[in-house]
Amino acid sequence: xxxxxxxxxxxxxxxxxxxxxxxxxxxxxxxxxxxxxxxxxxxxxxxxxxxxxxxxxxxxxxxxxxxxxxxxxxxxxxxxxxxxxxxxxxxxxxxxxxxxxxxxxxxxxxxxxxxxxxxxxxxxxxxxxxxxxxxxxxxxxxxxxxxxxxxxxxxxxxxxxxxxxxxxxxxxxxxxxxxxxxxxxxxxxxxxxxxxxxxxxxxxxxxxxxxxxxxxxxxxxxxxxxxxxxxxxxxxxxxxxxxxxxxxxxxxxxxxxxxxxxxxxxxxxxxxxxxxxxxxxxxxxxxxxxxxxxxxxxxxxxxxxxxxxxxxxxxxxxxxxxxxxxxxxxxxxxxxxxxxxxxxxxxxxxxxxxxxxxxxxxxxxxxxxxxxxxxxxxxxxxxxxxxxxxxxxxxxxxxxxxxxxxxxxxxxxxxxxxxxxxxxxxxxxxxxxxxxxxxxxxxxxxxxxxxxxxxxxxxxxxxxxxxxxxx
Amino acid sequence: xxxxxxxxxxxxxxxxxxxxxxxxxxxxxxxxxxxxxxxxxxxxxxxxxxxxxxxxxxxxxxxxxxxxxxxxxxxxxxxxxxxxxxxxxxxxxxxxxxxxxxxxxxxxxxxxxxxxxxxxxxxxxxxxxxxxxxxxxxxxxxxxxxxxxxxxxxxxxxxxxxxxxxxxxxxxxxxxxxxxxxxxxxxxxxxxxxxxxxxxxxxxxxxxxxxxxxxxxxxxxxxxxxxxxxxx
Numbered sequence: 001x002x003x004x005x006x007x008x009x010x011x012x013x014x015x016x017x018x019x020x021x022x023x024x025x026x027x028x029x030x031x032x033x034x035x036x037x038x039x040x041x042x043x044x045x046x047x048x049x050x051x052x053x054x055x056x057x058x059x060x061x062x063x064x065x066x067x068x069x070x071x072x073x074x075x076x077x078x079x080x081x082x083x084x085x086x087x088x089x090x091x092x093x094x095x096x097x098x099x100x101x102x103x104x105x106x107x108x109x110x111x112x113x114x115x116x117x118x119x120x121x122x123x124x125x126x127x128x129x130x131x132x133x134x135x136x137x138x139x140x141x142x143x144x145x146x147x148x149x150x151x152x153x154x155x156x157x158x159x160x161x162x163x164x165x166x167x168x169x170x171x172x173x174x175x176x177x178x179x180x181x182x183x184x185x186x187x188x189x190x191x192x193x194x195x196x197x198x199x200x201x202x203x204x205x206x207x208x209x210x211x212x213x214x215x216x217x218x219x220x221x222x223x224x225x226x227x228x229x230x231x232x233x234x235x236x237x238x239x240x241x242x243x244x245x246x247x248x249x250x251x252x253x254x255x256x257x258x259x260x261x262x263x264x265x266x267x268x269x270x271x272x273x274x275x276x277x278x279x280x281x282x283x284x285x286x287x288x289x290x291x292x293x294x295x296x297x298x299x300x301x302x303x304x305x306x307x308x309x310x311x312x313x314x315x316x317x318x319x320x321x322x323x324x325x326x327x328x329x330x331x332x333x334x335x336x337x338x339x340x341x342x343x344x345x346x347x348x349x350x351x352x353x354x355x356x357x358x359x360x361x362x363x364x365x366x367x368x369x370x371x372x373x374x375x376x377x378x379x380x381x382x383x384x385x386x387x388x389x390x391x392x393x394x395x396x397x398x399x400x401x402x403x404x405x406x407x408x409x410x411x412x413x414x415x416x417x418x419x420x421x422x423x424x425x426x427x428x429x430x431x432x433x434x435x436x437x438x439x440x441x442x443x444x445x446x447x448x449x450x451x452x453x454x455x456x457x458x459x460x461x462x463x464x465x466x467x468x469x470x471x
Numbered sequence: 472x473x474x475x476x477x478x479x480x481x482x483x484x485x486x487x488x489x490x491x492x493x494x495x496x497x498x499x500x501x502x503x504x505x506x507x508x509x510x511x512x513x514x515x516x517x518x519x520x521x522x523x524x525x526x527x528x529x530x531x532x533x534x535x536x537x538x539x540x541x542x543x544x545x546x547x548x549x550x551x552x553x554x555x556x557x558x559x560x561x562x563x564x565x566x567x568x569x570x571x572x573x574x575x576x577x578x579x580x581x582x583x584x585x586x587x588x589x590x591x592x593x594x595x596x597x598x599x600x601x602x603x604x605x606x607x608x609x610x611x612x613x614x615x616x617x618x619x620x621x622x623x624x625x626x627x628x629x630x631x632x633x634x635x636x637x638x639x640x641x642x643x644x645x646x647x648x649x650x651x652x653x654x655x656x657x658x659x660x661x662x663x664x665x666x667x668x669x670x671x672x673x674x675x676x677x678x679x680x681x682x683x684x685x686x687x688x689x690x691x692x693x694x695x696x697x698x699x700x701x702x703x
Contacts (some may be wrong), residue, residue, distance in 0.1 A: 001580065001581055001582075001583050002580075002583050002585075004586075005580045005583075009580075012568065012569070016568045138676070187666065226583035317597060321548070361564075362566055365564050365566070365577075366577065366581060367549065368525055368552065368558055368564075369552065369577055369578045369581055369625075370549050370550060370551075370552045370553020370578060370581045370582065371553075371555060371581045372545065373545060373546060373547040373549075374546065375549075375581065
């Protein structure tokens with residue numbers, strides 16, 4: 001039997017049994033409106049959440065940071081192996097890193113041989129004719145490690161943004177080149193102290209190491225060149241304890257020159273996504289994976305027997321609560337939808353069975369003329385799909401009427417979820433094209449499963465029984 | 472040729488079982504007019520249904536042109552009916568909301584014939600039966616006699632080998648009844664086998680073969696022999 005004829009017969013049956021058809025369509029319409037409303041809410045919640053997350057992400061970017069490690073109230077420097085792991089992992093995830101910065105601290109320890117407490121201090125002298133051993137008070141002598149950033153110059157190739165303004169720009173060729181960049185405001189302060197610096201001038205770093213008995217001093221000094229001047233206000237970085245970043249030094253150079261005198265205390269990497277055209281979910285997943293891998297190679301902090309990872313991703317941390325809320329909301333929506341479907345599909349299946357049963361005589365007659373079981377099933381299936389499709393399509397019209405209500409509820413939810421962030425939230429509610437199609441298929445699947453037994457009996461019933469019962 | 476061998480048909484089980492046919496062995500010859508004659512409840516309709524593959528026997532075998540119908544699947548039997556049998560029912564069993572044309576074309580629709588082709592065949596049969604002006608009418612707009620002729624047209628449209636008519640004149644007046652009987656005779660003269668179920672000896676007397684059935688027991692005699700006996 002041709003599909004066109006199946007359709008025509010099914011349509012004929014539905015048309016000439018209007019009351020039953022209308023009843024089935026109404027039930028399908030009401031139930032599918034409920035289910036599609038819930039699904040629409042869930043889909044738009046997810047989509048808008050991603051959009052808001054992207055806006056926040058675009059606005060704020062992210063930091064991956066690790067402070068000084070602390071184990072049982074003792075500072076514990078990151079080892080060389082740990083730093084190599086950090087460097088190699090950062091190279092692997094270079095696509096989500098714009099910059100790499102590190103803080104170094106003057107190295108101090110208890111000498112196990114002498115039990116002598118050893119500490120190091122740094123000083124810095126400026127100018128081409130500077131005395132490399134401090135003698136004059138006119139020079140800024142103390143190198144403030146907190147306001148100095150040690151930058152891994154390889155990271156400049158990761159992005160995307162000039163770290164230095166008003167001067168030369170970081171590049172991979174600066175690695176290991178003993179270069180330093182000074183803040184413009186710092187340069188101005190030095191001028192007031194009688195020190196006038198220009199790009200190309202000499203900058204000397206000196207490390208002085210003492211035992212606590214003050215009976216010995218070891219000095220290590222290296223010359224650097226002033227490569228450029230930057231505006232500290234626009235440099236993306238952290239202000240710790242009110243300090244402004246005054247110096248940027250190539251990390252590889254400094255650690256190479258003063259490896260025995262410094263240890264890593266803080267590491268920070270930053271990333272800002274492009275404004276458009278990126279896969280938010282993929283980037284977010286990468287960020288989580290990056291954080292996880294960093295921590296896998298670095299021993300955790302330990303406070304009162306509680307261990308905490310050293311590295312944290314600021315954006316991932318901020319989003320954890322919203323992710324949890326999303327999961328809960330979606331779980332509730334799915335559960336409600338399934339419940340509504342299960343509770344209602346029985347009635348839909350029943351009206352379909354009744355509708356088909358009332359056509360038993362017609363089916364019996366056609367079976368007498370040679371319609372086989374498959375043909376009966378085709379007609380019944382076509383009738384079911386048509387009733388379900390009509391009901392769902394009418395429900396889609398109702399959905400568009402409900403859209404403003406959904407938008408209002410979503411707006412209220414998002415305002416409370418994202419009140420922490422200073423981002424303007426613009427929501428949209430769209431009806432995806434696949435929603436009615438999926439609803440039709442789901443309805444049909446459940447209705448078929450529920451009615452399979454009864455309809456199967458009708459299809460298989462012998463011809464005489466079918467005709468006799470209704471003659 | 473259709474052969475029934477030792478056919479039983481039992482409805483129900485145990486003490487409530489009804490033995491509609493008891494060890495029936497009859498042959499429906501090709502191109503012959505066969506009447507099944509019996510009182511109400513004798514099993515004649517049951518016998519017709521088994522001959523027409525509308526029903527299957529509880530025991531025994533049914534052969535149609537060498538095919539064992541009792542071993543066929545339901546789908547195969549459906550195909551067999553669609554190709555080889557046409558039915559005419561007492562209650563016409565026309566779909567009232569379909570047009571006359573669609574009702575007649577129904578076996579061809581089931582067979583998957585293209586629309587233009589099947590409509591040509593249906594119109595041809597309807598014209599032969601004098602119903603060409605009723606083609607687009609709804610079936611429920613026809614008189615009883617017209618309905619039965621439409622039913623006959625439907626039974627013929629797919630050129631079956633055998634036409635089975637179950638009390639086709641039961642709901643008709645004598646004039647229409649006579650016309651229907653004449654039509655059935657004409658169908659047989661065209662070379663088709665016709666099986667008529669009736670309780671009326673008058674309708675059966677011109678049959679080539681008559682199957683007498685009473686309480687499920689059947690006996691087949693030639694029409695000539697029966698008429699000779701009747702005439703003494």
